[in-house]
Amino acid sequence: MPLPVTVYTVPNCSSCEAVKRFLIKRGVLFTEKNVREDPATLAEMQARANVRIAPVTMIGEQGFFGTFEDQRPLLEAALRENGV
Template sequence: MTTVTVYTAGACATSRAVGAFLTRHAIPFTEQNIDHDAQARAELLARADVSALPVTQVGDQIFSGTFRDQREGIARALRLTGGR
């Protein structure tokens, strides 16, 4: 199965929406809060050149921005039908 990691910071509504979407589709994922985990922060910076969180990594693919911005790409990467 493809590894899914969601990099978050603080209390973010978009992070919760991404997590809810993955949970609704029974996709296991790991959440890495970069506020509390310096290693996760370094990992994210090494993998992606982004300035907005959350960042969702599905395998080798990186998605960032609002949930609306990420949803279709995440669904395609996970081969989910309908993207909802």
């Protein structure tokens, strides 16, 4: 069973959009959470990833943050490890 994937985003964020396109292209189902719309979601992201800026991608309990270019090789490796 694949690990749950959550992408914490903000509006008008090119890296957020790139992460989502990357996951969609690979057929990865994910939940998107907008941290700007909901203070509780921002607090959740901070608690899970210990960062305050989106995008943050969580695969299970493993967190990835930074620009899409920073995240991409790490996401590719994590998805491979999980059979995606």
